[in-house]
Amino acid sequence: MIILKKLLIILVIVMICAAIYILGNAGKNDQQSALLDEDAFLLIAHRGASAIAPEHTLASYQLAMDMGADFIEIDLQMTKDGVLVALHDDTMDRTTDGSGKVAEMDLADIKKLDAGAWFNAEKPDRAKDEYVGIQVPTLEEIFTAFGDSANYYIETKQPAESEEMEEKLLELLDQFELLDESLSKGKVIIQSFSSESLKTIHELADDIPLIQLIDDSEQVIPSPETFELYREYAVGIGVSHREADEAYIAAAREAGLLVHPFVVDKLAVGKKLKSRGATGIFTNDIEAVSSLK
16 A cells, blocks of 8 residues: 555656646747747847847857847858858958958868957947957857757858858758757748748748848839748748838738848837837847837
8 A cells, every 4th residue: 555655656746747847848839939920029139239249259149148039140151161150241351350251261260360359449338358359150159059049040141152051051950950840930030132042941941931031222012922922932021120111011911921120229110110010120239129028
């Protein structure tokens, strides 16, 4: 009888632990699923917390996560030796102490450059000693640092000049199990101005949410037919907040597309876009717009 009671107690404990585990994972999955909900409003940290720390650095991404960003946004460039690095420009000139095209430099040479001192000089009120000597991170280093604790909003830059950029990106996502079925849609979003790049990704992995970026120069509302073409491979669009008036956003939403305007650093502008039906914004300054959540 005593043995039976002990077995029953152990069984109850196991069942309680299992229930806690299942409910915890369900809550996590619900939260991830909500990232693509049409009623959600996302704060996407543009190049990390780039108003507060050197853009596209581990420090910038960490700060954005600490401040509650829904996503860290990562621009991808490819080095001469085929490594994906986080950098907006196709040259090193603006955000490092070096110069030259990324595509013409090996990773080893890029790693010798200082990617933080420029920020201290440009924004002395935000300067920190630890930013001096900070490096340009590879995408692999970013995934190693944050794993599945972060949500990633990744842009393919210059994909037409970067052979197999999409394949290399997908390989890394797979290597770090960021495409695992246990992770709900929304853990990784990929964006590009290149529809060809997005279509390539869609053909290789059609379950990854894609965002079609629209150039600032395209000032007219795309036709319903154009929106429908986007909808064949993308879940949404990214458009300059200056073009995203009420009619523009309404037309995109009518077509079933999410709308993420860029780049919004003023709370009043963010409020206006949210009231018009935008489903999120890219921002350099998470602090300034955090109350939109």
